[in-house]
Amino acid sequence: MSEKDITGKRKKYYAFIANGFTTALESEGNIVWFPTPRIDSPSIFSHIIDDEKGGYFSIKPKGSYVHAQKYLDRSLILVNVFSTDKGNIKIVDFLPLSLTGIIRIFESDVEFDVEIKPVFNYGLINPGIDVVENGIVFKNPQSNEGVELLVQGNYEIEDGYKIHIRPGKGYLYLLHSKDLRYGLFSRKGFVYSQPYDALNKTLNYWRSQILRTRKVSFLEELYNVSLLIILGLTYLPSGGLVAAPTTSLPEIVGGDRNWDYRYVWVRDASYGAEALIKAGLFTKARGVLRFLSSVVDPSSKSFDHPLYTVDGTMPPAEEELTWLKGHKLSKPVRIGNAAYLQVQTDVEGAFMDSLYQYMKATGQKEYVEDIWWIIESIAEWVMKSWETKSTDIWEQRGVLEHFVHSKVMNWVALDRASKMAEELGHNFKEWRDEAQKIKEDVMNNGVTSGHFSRYYGSEDVDAALLTLPIYGFIDAKHNIFKNTFKKILDDLVVEKDLLLRYRSDFMGEVAHPFTLTSTWLARVYIRMGMMEDAKRVLLNLASCSTDLYLIAEHVDASLCDPRGNYPQLFPHAGVVSAITELEEINGYSS
Structure with a gap:
């Protein structure tokens, strides 16, 4: 293709x-x-x-x-x-x-x-x-x-x-x-x-923003539109970057997987900041990081909530608008999001990785030094909390486990903290040592039958395990990850390189692929040196975007119809990151 x-x-x-x-x-x-x-x-x-x-x-x-x-x-x-x-x-x-x-x-x-x-x-x-x-x-x-x-x-x-x-x-x-x-x-x-x-x-x-971005040759229009979506989902007065502009567009038509995504998720916004950094829009990325920095609690869990309103305040309680019949009769229609009640331990790692990438790309050590108290606070929280169970990236309600992806993101938080500390001349040994303990714990408890598992003791995999080589936790060519990769392809790929995020959750079977995961898949192929496979994945995802190159949270693989809230920050940020990485490879030509 x-x-x-x-x-x-x-x-x-x-x-x-x-x-x-x-x-x-x-x-x-x-x-x-x-x-x-x-x-x-x-x-x-x-x-x-x-x-x-x-x-x-x-x-x-x-x-x-x-x-x-x-x-x-x-x-x-x-x-x-x-x-x-x-x-x-x-x-x-x-x-x-x-x-x-x-x-x-x-x-x-x-x-x-x-x-x-x-x-x-x-x-x-x-x-x-x-x-x-x-x-x-x-x-x-x-x-x-x-x-x-x-x-x-x-x-x-x-x-x-x-x-x-x-x-x-x-x-x-x-x-x-x-x-x-x-x-x-x-x-x-x-x-x-x-x-x-x-x-x-x-x-x-709008044109001035795109003219300042890093130029690409592969899927240029999708890349530009994806950046516009990220910018369009940013609330300029605060820098808050929301997950999607809509509420209650259903994952399954006629079903009840209908959520309000018009809030700033720490994880999603961090992914957006990463994409802006890779595209060279450093000022916009810094605005997102500044927003996230502004809500850090230095004396408790660093991010008290997984999500915030666009002005940085506590998100509203979830409500059902019973007088509305829903999109294509998909009820309930919800506003607010009860995920704010969850304790998600992976979000600190997502923020720390984006902050570290910002410092590396811009060389602005003085900015990082100015918010050093935030890095210390996050590192201290992770040091004392990483061994606990939590909810995970997929926000299952009422489910607490030792999720491997969450543990790895704890490792990311301390790994990036130690690297920034070393760059700035601060003491970093304690953080690096604890990061190594987390890594050993994951390797000892998060591997089942030769592959990484969704959570400790499980035989299943989830698509979030694709991020392990992306964050540098393990080499993409390591045997354990290669086994994990094969199982993900066997268990979760539906068709056209589209993946389910997992097979089932607290609400039952999952119906449609989660579009972000295809961008992870492409980025793993890049790290494996399989450029044509990475290209194919992105082309397949692009073929299931809309006429304007917009991508929803999910897609009906058989019809290429968007499902869920739309357009979604996750896949558009992933597209930008994947395309920029693809074009960084020496000798690659689209």
Whole structure:
């Protein structure tokens, strides 16, 4: 398979747009998801999780049409084209920088209709509606919150929800305000962006980010889009990098594996920082590391919670939105995430590895010295806690074991701490000695029948064991790992180099591959010197991405359909790391 071969395989799915404050998902000109003012706020368009009550903002021509979508070159600005037998409609959709709004600039040969139905608190509260000069105001009856729509062009407002637009040029400018007294139609309205200026500034922002990245030749478009997704999932005011922009898109359609991922997981964000470092976006990576550093508890477990809100505070309790029927009737719809109650002992290692990689790549020892208290705190915590059972990377609820991946990440935390200590002239012997004890413990207790096991005493494997050579715990060509690798391929590969993360968990059998694991597989092949195999894995993953190169948490291997929350930080970060590593190999050519 070549890069050209994957073009016709990728299917159209939801488009993703973002601006560093919040995000939106769109389907054929219909905004179906838009949390505001922040990425973890209630969504005013929630059609994706309830197609009746959820609310939406749609544009479509009358009669039949053919729809195409693409990103404006190296940006998260979406271009929709509707082709009809009487002419075309072109719509440029984007979230303007620093504003909690959506701008939709149109140029049309034909008439078309706009429908807008915002709702508050995930569809629980319907708005009051006022038709005003040049637009419509939707007001939350329980507060001063509201949504305003400014319309420019040759149009007619047919009612409070529907606008008929005639051929020509114009725009739809939507702004959400916590208080309409400083909204788009207020006396302060003149301070907000003008649509065409906002378009140029937003385009320049995204392009400037990609222009600064390390250049690659293999799967260049997937690589660039993956970086844009990582940047788009970053909450700019804090540097918090969320796992995904959505909640309750199901792992299994009709099932109950539905979770809210709009929070900053320490592990996921660390993977994102690693990808940004490898791509050369050091300032952005440092922002993510600064966020993670800011939530470290120096007197207890370093990261009290596995996840945080985008402002670094304690995550909310998990709730079920019982009034929503769910995506394709997949209930329950959840907000918040009960994983914050778990004690996950691997996350400190993920952070420490990214911090170490940052120091190596930038040479900024003074930054690491400035936060030395964090490194000491993490090392001290790991020293006294690594022998305990815990939950693991897969966040099984109510399951505590001596997971091998978690033990290895404890080793990573102390190994990286000792290396940074040595670089900075601090004492490191105690940490290095304890790291060696962890390694010996894993080799003595985490190996079963000649292969690494999922947890001590188990015969099973999980895909997280692929990370052992990636983190340098063991050589990829070591016999024990080679045995582990073979068992993972035998037990967990479904097809097309797509892997299950494990066979079963506390909720039963696992149905679909976990997309991050394919990037791990590619990175292991690289360490084995099997470049063509690594290439094939990444091409297969790319062929199961969407028409815009977006990747969900899971994929239905037989259909290449996305499953779970979308787009997902994990696989996009993994793609960037794998492609940069592939191109670092001497003599490799795509």
